[in-house]
Amino acid sequence: MKTTFLTSSPLFHLFYPHTCIGCGSDVINDENFLCLQCINELPHTNFAIHKNNPVEKLFWGRIALSSAMSEFYFSKGSIVQNMIHEFKYRGNKKAGHYFGKLMGKSLLESDRFNVNIIVPLPLFEKKEKLRGFNQAEILCNGISEIINKPVIRKNVIRKIFTETQTKKHRLERWKNVEGIFFVKDPEELEGKHILLVDDVITTGATIDACGSEILKIKNATLSVASFAIA
Numbered sequence: 001m002k003t004t005f006l007t008s009s010p011l012f013h014l015f016y017p018h019t020c021i022g023c024g025s026d027v028i029n030d031e032n033f034l035c036l037q038c039i040n041e042l043p044h045t046n047f048a049i050h051k052n053n054p055v056e057k058l059f060w061g062r063i064a065l066s067s068a069m070s071e072f073y074f075s076k077g078s079i080v081q082n083m084i085h086e087f088k089y090r091g092n093k094k095a096g097h098y099f100g101k102l103m104g105k106s107l108l109e110s111d112r113f114n115v116n117i118i119v120p121l122p123l124f125e126k127k128e129k130l131r132g133f134n135q136a137e138i139l140c141n142g143i144s145e146i147i148n149k150p151v152i153r154k155n156v157i158r159k160i161f162t163e164t165q166t167k168k169h170r171l172e173r174w175k176n177v178e179g180i181f182f183v184k185d186p187e188e189l190e191g192k193h194i195l196l197v198d199d200v201i202t203t204g205a206t207i208d209a210c211g212s213e214i215l216k217i218k219n220a221t222l223s224v225a226s227f228a229i230a
Contacts, residue, residue, distance in 0.1 A: 021086040021095060022079040033086075033095045034079075043073040043080060045229065048110040055229055058204045063211045066193065066221050067112040070229035071103045074200055080228050088135045088199060096135060099227055100142020107195075108147050113223055115195040118144055118151045121210055122158040122181070135199050139227055143197065155189065156210065157182045177209040186217045193221040202230040 020027050022038030034042075047053040047069040055068040072080045087096040107113045120136035128134050140151045160180040183189065196211055201224075211222050 021092070022082050033092075033098050034083075038079050041079060043075075043078070044106075045070055045073055046106075047071075047229075048106040048113065048225075051112065055201060055224065055226070058201070059208065059211075059224070062204070062208050063215060063222070065211070066223045067110075068224040069106065069110075069113075070201055070226045071099075071106055072228045074228035074230045084199060084228065087138070091132060093133060093138050096138035097142040097145075100139035100144075101146050102142075103139060103197075103225055103227060104143040104146025107143065107225065113147075113195065113225070114193060115147075115149055115223055116192040117189070118147075118149055118195045118197060119156055119189075119214070120151070120153065121196060121198040121206065122154075122156050124158045124161045126161065136197050139199065140197050143195075143225070149195070152188065152194075155184050156214065157184055158210075177206050179209075181210045181213045183213055183217060189214070189217045189220055191219040193223065195223050195225055198224075198226045200228045200230055201226045 018027050019025065020033070020035040020038055022034050025035050025037075027033070027035050032039075045053070047055055048071075051067075053069065055070050056065060059065050059068065074080050074084070083095070083099065086092045087099060118140045120134055120140045122136075123131070123134045137151070137153060144151050158180055159182045162177060162180055194214055196207065196214065198207060201207060207224055211224065214220055214222055
């Protein structure tokens with residue numbers, strides 16, 4: 001006789017453990033990717049409800065944003081770094097979708113992000129094929145599930161390959177992303193309030209370069225959301 005186990009049963013977890021991506025401890029609920037302790041220790045910024053927050057100030061004098069937020073503070077060796085590594089470099093797309101839902105809940109609770117559409121910061125096509133997904137698009141899907149707004153894919157294009165920004169200083173980051181984005185069908189975005197989404201904001205150079213192209217669209221309004229701010 002064939003025996004089946006519920007995925008939430010203790011016996012199932014004995015043979016197929018589901019662990020917290022923050023600290024590695026066992027998590028009973030398969031729908032959660034963090035244990036209760038890590039959830040309680042998450043460094044939320046609460047920027048979504050605060051005008052003139054540090055993300056918005058980062059872009060003052062650079063691009064005209066309606067609003068901006070990051071869900072978490074990023075620091076090396078932190079739970080948030082572990083979360084990003086699990087999602088971005090180990091390919092855990094389900095975790096990324098969950099993170100997007102966390103962002104969506106903050107956006108939904110704020111009255112400052114009355115957007116029409118969601119746009120992921122694009123990867124260069126060959127880089128996306130190599131990785132297998134665009135991490136910003138996965139976050140967008142989670143956000144969309146919560147705020148019930150459509151995700152517009154493949155309209156904003158990264159037309160030039162660029163090296164990773166991780167080890168570049170501020171000036172090199174600006175030069176690295178200059179003129180690399182292109183809007184394929186501006187009419188699709190005309191008159192829309194667009195939410196541009198990325199995983200981590202550091203200097204804001206990439207968002208600046210992409211946002212500048214989006215704001216060339218007739219009557220477009222731009223807001224920005226990221227999973228974390230370094």
